[in-house]
Amino acid sequence: MLVMNWMRQPAITIDADDTAADAAFLLQRHEIHMLPVMQKGALVGIVTDRDIKIASGPDVASGNFEKAHDRLSEISIKDIMTPDPVTVSLNFTLEETVEKLLVHHISGLPVVDRQQKLVGVITRSDLFNLILILTGFGKKGLQFTVEVGDQPDRLMVVTDIMRDYGGRISSILSTNERADKGKRRLYIRVFDIDQPSLQHLKKTLKEKASLLYIV
Numbered sequence: 001m002l003v004m005n006w007m008r009q010p011a012i013t014i015d016a017d018d019t020a021a022d023a024a025f026l027l028q029r030h031e032i033h034m035l036p037v038m039q040k041g042a043l044v045g046i047v048t049d050r051d052i053k054i055a056s057g058p059d060v061a062s063g064n065f066e067k068a069h070d071r072l073s074e075i076s077i078k079d080i081m082t083p084d085p086v087t088v089s090l091n092f093t094l095e096e097t098v099e100k101l102l103v104h105h106i107s108g109l110p111v112v113d114r115q116q117k118l119v120g121v122i123t124r125s126d127l128f129n130l131i132l133i134l135t136g137f138g139k140k141g142l143q144f145t146v147e148v149g150d151q152p153d154r155l156m157v158v159t160d161i162m163r164d165y166g167g168r169i170s171s172i173l174s175t176n177e178r179a180d181k182g183k184r185r186l187y188i189r190v191f192d193i194d195q196p197s198l199q200h201l202k203k204t205l206k207e208k209a210s211l212l213y214i215v
Helices: 020-030 049-055 065-073 094-104 124-135 154-164 195-208
Strands: 034-039 042-048 108-112 118-123 142-149 168-175 183-191 210-214
Touching: 020 034, 020 049, 020 065, 034 118, 042 049, 042 108, 049 065, 094 108, 094 124, 118 124, 124 168, 142 154, 142 195, 154 168, 154 183, 154 195, 195 210
Parallel strands: none
Antiparallel strands: 034 042, 108 118, 142 183, 142 210, 168 183
């Protein structure tokens, strides 16, 4: 999966010569945590809600929002932004993007094209939402977690059993992380299995795999 398919676009931006008060307004209005900073059409930095909080001084904490706003109105974005921000390109994979977020301890990244022109942003929140989409969380159905031998045919064996009992498979995630040596864990979300069928399905699955849990 590529960044270009999951990024937010167009990016909400701010100019380097705007004020911290302008940034605070945009962050609150759009319910976001970071803003790419532009100057003459080029990406020059990043400003975050944390930068704004630090710039506001003790006034926000004490509840003096009017004084905090006045203070932010006197501060230029270029004086508090992080220059030369870390970016990702359109054709980065989501795995590469997550790695950059973790390595640099940041919550979001500007997305640029081959000419280094800003085309969007992608954040941790976007990636969290993707996990929910991929796993089918929030929808009806059951998630089966099973551990099988790490052989090519094991997945088909398990899914064929589920289909035999009327199951409609929505998503499959597979990993050998936290599995026993030589094993692989499968996280499978299934719909349309009634209670009588479920009991028989569980029994049949246990004959072919280790059924860890059903939620």
